[in-house]
Amino acid sequence: MSEKSEIDKILTESAKIGIQITDSELSLIDKAIQDFAPEIAYIYQIREDESEEQQIKTGRLHENRILGIILKFYLEGKKKITTGEVEEDYKRYFKEIARSTISTYLNMLKKEFTLYKKRDGRIIYYIFYEDPPVGIKPFWFTRIFCIVPAYFGRASIFSNLYFNIEDHVNLYISEFGSGDKEILIRNSKFIIGLIILNIFLIRSSKCVLCQFSKREIYNRLEELIGIAIKDRSDVLPEELSKEIFEKYAEIPMFHGIDIESNESKNNIAREIVKFADMYKKDLDFQIMVSLRRKDLRLKQKLALEEENSD
Numbered sequence: 041m042s043e044k045s046e047i048d049k050i051l052t053e054s055a056k057i058g059i060q061i062t063d064s065e066l067s068l069i070d071k072a073i074q075d076f077a078p079e080i081a082y083i084y085q086i087r088e089d090e091s092e093e094q095q096i097k098t099g100r101l102h103e104n105r106i107l108g109i110i111l112k113f114y115l116e117g118k119k120k121i122t123t124g125e126v127e128e129d130y131k132r133y134f135k136e137i138a139r140s141t142i143s144t145y146l147n148m149l150k151k152e153f154t155l156y157k158k159r160d161g162r163i164i165y166y167i168f169y170e171d172p173p174v175g176i177k178p179f180w181f182t183r184i185f186c187i188v189p190a191y192f193g194r195a196s197i198f199s200n201l202y203f204n205i206e207d208h209v210n211l212y213i214s215e216f217g218s219g220d221k222e223i224l225i226r227n228s229k230f231i232i233g234l235i236i237l238n239i240f241l242i243r244s245s246k247c248v249l250c251q252f253s254k255r256e257i258y259n260r261l262e263e264l265i266g267i268a269i270k271d272r273s274d275v276l277p278e279e280l281s282k283e284i285f286e287k288y289a290e291i292p293m294f295h296g297i298d299i300e301s302n303e304s305k306n307n308i309a310r311e312i313v314k315f316a317d318m319y320k321k322d323l324d325f326q327i328m329v330s331l332r333r334k335d336l337r338l339k340q341k342l343a344l345e346e347e348n349s350d
Contacts, residue, residue, distance in 0.1 A: 063132050065196045069236070072199040076233035077268045079337040084240050086261060087134065087188060088254040101252050102145050105134055107154070108186030111172055112193045115291065116300050120158065120165035133189050174293055181293060182250045190291050191243035195236050197299055198288070201309055202232045208309040212317070219317050227316035227323045230330075231284055234273055238289035241265045271333040275326050280319055284312065 066085070074081050109129045113121050123146060127139050146166050149155045158165045172185065181187070201208075209224045244262040247253050273281060288308060290296025299308060316323065 066132065066192070068199045068203070069192065069195045072202045072233065072236055076202075076229075077237060077272075077334075079334065079340075080237075080264055080268050083261060084265060086257065088257045099145070099148075102137065102141065103149060104184065104250075104252065105130065105186045105188075106142065106145055106149070107184060108189050109133070110155070110166065110168065111185050111187075111293075112189035114168065114172065115190055115298075116193065120167050122163060122165060126166075129189060133192060172293060175295065176293070178246050178294065179249045182246055186250070187243060187246045187291070190293075191239055191246075194289075194291060194299065195239045197305065198232055198236050198239070201305070201312075202229055202236070205229055205232065205309065205313070208306075208313050212310065212313040223320065223324075224313060224316050226327070227320060228313050230272070230323060230327055231280075231312050231316055234269065234285055235288050237265060237269050237272070238285045241269060242289055268337075271337065272326065272330045275329060276322055277319065280315060280322070284315060 070081070070085070073084055077084075106126055109126050110121050112129065113119070113125065123139060123143050126146065127142050130137060130142060146155065150157055150166070153169050155166045156169050158167055173181070205228045206221075206225055209219075209221055209228060212224065213219050213221060241262060244258050244265060248255050248258040248262065273285070287297055288299065292298050297304070297308075299305060
């Protein structure tokens with residue numbers, strides 16, 4: 041078996057026996073991926089950490105993840121976080137650890153002046169001592185923050201839009217009085233699907249840089265997601281890719297657009313439908329090509345799974 045095939049087997053098996061998707065937010069992402077890019081189902085969500093497996097530097101790993109969770113809340117506009125909220129999100133994205141362990145590391149981060157405490161009655165909140173940096177190189181950023189929660193949170197927003205784009209298409213048609221509703225829905229979902237794939241591509245490229253990661257796993261994951269994106273975008277105009285995929289897939293720390301407010305979400309949905317209409321012919325051709333490639337990739341995936349089972 042080739043090295044790539046071996047890594048693909050590890051990816052698939054690790055994802056299937058790893059974190060089970062029971063959370064509603066993660067289930068929605070999974071449903072969107074299954075619908076749009078089934079050839080990377082099971083593997084897109086992989087979260088592999090060398091330190092956790094070998095029980096080395098787990099303290100720093102927990103701190104990295106906890107700060108990543110607080111970063112996700114921060115990007116959502118929630119700057120004061122309780123121990124319980126960190127605990128809930130920790131088990132959403134990673135293997136569950138005890139609340140006492142989370143409390144220990146929150147207090148350690150307070151002693152290091154990374155966080156500070158604020159009491160409101162019986163509730164204790166943890167807050168960043170300083171705002172997270174913007175524009176810092178990803179290598180240095182991942183030394184402090186796990187970026188998994190932030191990117192999964194972003195993917196959740198677009199997955200919700202993926203399944204609820206019809207309302208925005210109706211608004212667009214009522215305003216401009218033109219456009220085929222079914223085509224606009226199809227094209228808009230295609231654009232959103234590509235945004236979601238780009239979110240996970242960027243996430244994989246950041247995880248490669250993490251001091252705790254299995255780099256060969258994330259390198260291969262980045263390659264596989266890149267193939268899925270290329271299969272669905274290589275005949276689209278470059279300006280569409282730059283205007284939509286790059287801009288909306290990235291988090292604000294790396295100059296992506298803030299998408300958390302309802303106004304931002306509505307503006308983004310409106311722009312996606314506008315591009316779905318503006319690039320109708322390009323999307324028609326790309327979707328036709330992509331469907332053929334998707335069938336081919338699925339056949340290749342099944343053949344690989346059969347080979348691995350032998």
